[in-house]
Amino acid sequence: MSDQQHWDAVVIGSGIGGLVTASQLAAKGARTLVLERYLIPGGSGGAFKREGYTFDVGASMIFGFGEKGYTNLLTRALADVGEHCETIPDQAQLEYHMPGGLNIAVDRDYETFIADLSARFPHEATGVRRFYDTCWQVFNCLDAMPLLSLEDPAYLTKVFFKAPLACLGLARWLPFNVGAVARQHINDEQLLKFIDIECFCWSVMPADRTPMINAGMVFSDRHAGGINYPRGGVGVIAEKLVHGLERHGGAIRYKARVTKVLLENGEAVGVKLADGETIRAKRVISNATRWDTFSGQDDGSTRAGQALVDEANTPKKEAFWRRRYVPSPSFLSLHLGVRADLIPAGTHCHHLLLEDWNRMEDEQGVIFVSMPSLLDPDLAPAGHHIVHTFTPSSMEAWQGLSPTDYRAKKEADAARLIQRLEAILPGLSEAITHKEIGTPRSHRRFLGRFQGSYGPIPAMQLPGLLPMPFNRTGVPNLYCVGDSCFPGQGLNAVAFSGFACAHRVGADLGLNPWALPA
Ligand SMILES: NC(=O)c1ccc[n+]([C@@H]2O[C@H](COP(=O)([O-])OP(=O)(O)OC[C@H]3O[C@@H](n4cnc5c(N)ncnc54)[C@H](O)[C@@H]3O)[C@@H](O)[C@H]2O)c1
Ligand SMILES: CC(C)=CCC/C(C)=C/C=C/C(C)=C/C=C/C(C)=C/C=C/C=C(C)/C=C/C=C(C)/C=C/C=C(\C)CCC=C(C)C
Known part of the structure; x- marks a missing residue:
């Protein structure tokens, strides 16, 4: 052929x-x-299979x-x-572990999430409600029309007749970023930092550089359709x-x-x-x-x-x-198999760990963790679970190393990541039975993506x-x-x-x- x-x-x-x-x-x-x-x-x-585990290559949090x-x-x-x-519903989108012991799990139910967040910031209860309700307005516009090519005038005409208010709503939000909208409703600096991390988690950008339309989608779909694992x-x-x-x-x-x-x-x-x-x-x-x-x-x-x-x-x-x-950083990622007794019953599948607000955009700053075998036990051998963790890391940090130095850096950075994760998974280092380390170089090689970038x-x-x-x-x-x-x-x-x-x-x-x- x-x-x-x-x-x-x-x-x-x-x-x-x-x-x-x-x-x-x-x-x-x-x-x-x-x-x-x-x-x-x-x-x-x-996805790839190793020794009875089915590992997701990228993130497991699916909208x-x-x-x-x-x-x-x-x-x-x-x-x-x-x-x-067939999908398995996740009761929480993710659990945030933030500086100063600020822990918040984003519940699937919108009202529960708003109540949880407002309880942490009672003086901002109105602002919390107004900000997230604004995201719903954006989502409702998106959800009101078949989503096809905005480059096709015939589609735009038809969709405008089908849902004129939703089209005008979207056209209005297209030029906005989240930061400006959040500041209209919220004053508390720490809560604004939480909105930053809410954005960073999927856009790898703080709120000021995250488009409002995308935030409307993410911050509402997690409660509308919910996060569901295939x-x-x-x-x-x-x-x-x-x-x-x-x-x-x-x-x-x-x-x-x-x-x-x-x-x-x-x-x-x-x-x-x-x-x-x-x-x-x-x-x-x-x-x-x-x-x-x-x-x-x-x-x-x-x-x-x-x-x-x-x-x-x-x-x-x-x-x-x-x-x-510009290309976002790539990731240092660990696909780990662990003994199941490491993870207490009721643990959420997805977690984000940030130890210092000033480190959000740093090399290997934020840590993401997904444990999808908590939702689908068939992904891991009996008595074991998957811990997939990743942290932003740029290609520059991994280039120009000799093969020996590259291997040594992989091991050293992986060990540091595991050590930091002990904060939310105590005993992790001792419970690992399988370990694969991926670097920006691995992501460039296997995914064919420029600099291994996330996007x-x-x-x-x-x-x-x-x-x-x-x-x-x-x-x-x-x-x-x-x-x-x-x-x-x-x-x-x-x-x-x-x-x-x-x-x-x-x-x-x-x-x-x-x-x-x-
Ligand atoms: N939870 C989530 O929402 C989640 C999970 C994982 C990934 N992601 C995101 O999904 C997005 C990626 O999706 P995508 O559709 O843009 O692409 P992709 O990068 O995932 O896939 C591109 C494919 O093209 C192939 N390819 C590249 N160059 C080629 C060539 N020259 N010849 C033949 N094949 C070639 C690659 O091998 C790869 O399979 C990313 O933003 C990623 O971060 C999101
Ligand atoms: C006619 C007239 C007048 C006008 C026109 C206007 C219009 C119509 C417009 C339209 C528009 C549109 C359609 C738009 C659309 C949009 C969309 C669809 C969007 C979407 C979005 C989504 C997103 C952003 C998502 C994302 C997600 C992600 C990234 C995720 C990720 C995740 C991860 C990474 C995970 C991690 C974490 C942990 C584990 C913790």
Whole structure:
């Protein structure tokens, strides 16, 4: 299968963004091929098995799995191709362990959460209510309409007639960040710091640089649809999307690393693989990050010239984007197997530990912990649990080391992380039976992501989501999907990007139905 086979769409990468695009396009009748450089689908939403454990590659805290409304984008993406994930509801989104013994678990029930937070800050009870209610207003606008491509005037017209007030509400919130809204309602400095960490937890940015639309989504979906864990592990989502894709006539190839987007007269016409094979398609969609897709910036090591589009063909507006967004740090991550007796009954699945408010944005500052086998015991061998912990760490801290120094740093930093975690899991060091250490270099290598980054973050304070690009690029017939597109990081955010991308490509191929989805 090569030059002879002409596909309607070729998708580079099988992250959740790429798979939602591909499965949606296949469901519209487009002949769709996904090319994945690794052995399994899912990218940072994948999973791997070791010694009886099923470990999630990335985070295990999943939004977008609700039953109602339009924001349950993972449920919808699966259902559209005849698939369904059984999920396990999580009673708390996560438990925060903050300086000064300030501990707050975010309950699934909104009123319980508001009451818990107000009890810690009684003088700010009104502000707490007003701030989080404002987030609900944003969420209600999002949840009132089918979410498709904002680059399609036909969709915008239809959706405006369907839900005019919700559209105007969203248009109003698009340029806002959370910080300004929080300060309208809240004065207490410590509570504002809590709002910062509430944002940092998923945007890796404080409130001033976190878009309000995304906060509306996250701070309300956790109570509306709730946080729900897919039985069998996060990797099941990607596996099921692949089944759905194949059932609708699409295909996926693994160990198929794309090295170039083929261009003719400046238009994308296909891709070239690492082994020299070429594949032609009417439309090419890149689920690699924008830094890996377009030329113009390297990470100072081996990457120069490796982007999918060369410098001469990289649109000027990409340079503009790179001045506004920079790669967030990657992570130091530990996938641990532990003796089950370490974890007391009733412990929550997700935790965040911050020992010093001033360290929130520091290298290896905030610690995240997920223990998904507390929800799904089949993920670990009998008598054991999974402790997956990660902390932001940038590529610079890991570059230029000799192999011996690299191994020594891995062990030393992992030991320090485990030591700090004893604060919430006393006895951890003695209970570990399996340990895998991942660094920014591992994440770059296995996920193919520039600098192993978690995703783009604003280089400066920007007007909310307004500068985030949609799916079309400056190269005709080439589209981007995933977390370097509107609305950014997160599985349900990249699922939105996938719906939007498939809709835009579907419009360009003349495949979209006239009516909006129910
Ligand atoms: N709880 C959560 O919400 C959660 C959990 C995990 C991950 N995430 C987020 O999900 C987002 C990632 O999703 P995404 O869709 O943008 O992509 P992704 O980075 O997860 O996946 C991209 C895929 O493309 C493949 N790829 C890259 N370059 C390629 C090439 N040249 N040829 C072939 N294949 C190539 C990679 O191997 C990978 O499988 C991130 O923001 C991440 O932080 C969120
Ligand atoms: C017509 C007119 C007038 C107008 C128009 C307007 C409109 C319509 C607009 C629209 C808009 C829209 C649609 C938008 C959308 C958006 C969205 C969908 C968003 C989403 C978002 C999401 C998100 C952000 C998510 C995220 C999440 C995450 C990231 C998570 C993560 C997690 C982690 C990391 C975990 C950690 C922690 C621990 C463990 C503790």
